[in-house]
Amino acid sequence: MAIFSKDGESSENGRGAAIAASTSLSIIAAGTTIEGDITTEGVIRIEGRVEGAVKAGRQVLVGRQGEVRGDVTTREAVVGGKITGAVVASERLEVQGTSTILGDITTKAIAVVEGGKINGTVHITDARDAAMAPSSLTPAVAVVR
Numbered sequence: 001m002a003i004f005s006k007d008g009e010s011s012e013n014g015r016g017a018a019i020a021a022s023t024s025l026s027i028i029a030a031g032t033t034i035e036g037d038i039t040t041e042g043v044i045r046i047e048g049r050v051e052g053a054v055k056a057g058r059q060v061l062v063g064r065q066g067e068v069r070g071d072v073t074t075r076e077a078v079v080g081g082k083i084t085g086a087v088v089a090s091e092r093l094e095v096q097g098t099s100t101i102l103g104d105i106t107t108k109a110i111a112v113v114e115g116g117k118i119n120g121t122v123h124i125t126d127a128r129d130a131a132m133a134p135s136s137l138t139p140a141v142a143v144v145r
Contacts, residue, residue, distance in 0.1 A: 033048060043056060043061065053073070053085075057074070062078070106125060
């Protein structure tokens, strides 16, 4: 099955581009600072610093030296560095032993490795509530300080 026709246009009406976007990997390298919001349909790995919101359709990975100063919204997040802002992971959040999250968390499932730090409210939601913003939820399930 060909993705492109003879004239270079997609033969699948953009479906190939949508698949490529959802499986793409963007990397913010160590020593790099981004000022502004980032949006992707795929995966973003942050080893540097982002000052702004990060939205990824699939996954956000924050390395040990990575730092985000802004809200993070994604399906799955793995944090090894520092986030200062709200984290909304509709499916799963992994807080590694080297990480610090300073902000409220909303997720369906969370794993916190010994040494991981959370200073905020953790909201555990079921699948139909995962899209709700942290401010619209009622009492916290767990508060970790």
